[in-house]
Amino acid sequence: MYQLTPYLFFAGRCEEALDFYHQCFGGVVVTKQLFKDAPQVIEAAEPNWVMHAEFEAFGMKFMLSDGILAQERSGNNIALSIVLTDLDEQARLFDKLSHGGHIMMPLADTPWGARFGKLEDQFGVRWMLHCELV
Structure with missing residues (x-):
């Protein structure tokens, strides 16, 4: 079984995006973890950025992250x-x-x-x- 889930990257604007999608769809943030709360240090990551979040509303689910600035490129989010x-x-x-x-x-x-x-x-x-x- 395969399940395709969109994963969106925001390069420092993930919290803002989560708020926006909550205003648009209602729904809930199922999980959210910051890079500073990861069990290991992640090089080049901003500690207060969102490492991983999951959002659900109306039966849809997608994942979000600020990503690691060094790896995320404009147009490839x-x-x-x-x-x-x-x-x-x-x-x-x-x-x-x-x-x-x-x-x-x-x-x-x-x-x-x-x-x-x-x-x-x-x-x-x-x-x-x-x-x-x-």
Whole structure:
């Protein structure tokens, strides 16, 4: 099973975007974590910026982040996040999507209980693959 979830990047304006989307849609911020609250230091990240947030309203869900300024470029402020339920399928898809592209973060187990990786494919589209460890 695949689930496509938009992941939007705001380079320092994520809090403002969360407020805006809340005003537009109502809904709720399901989770929000700042870079300063991460379990490890993340180089080049602004400590008070949003590392990860999830927003839900009317049955839709999307994720948001300020991103890491050194990696986020103007005009490239979205990544497609796929949530998978099978680790082998995640690895297969990650390998295929990264062919001819650039791996931004290799697949690895995370502190939040998932295997996660991020890449930019050969067309410049960014993909984030997330699979819960059970």
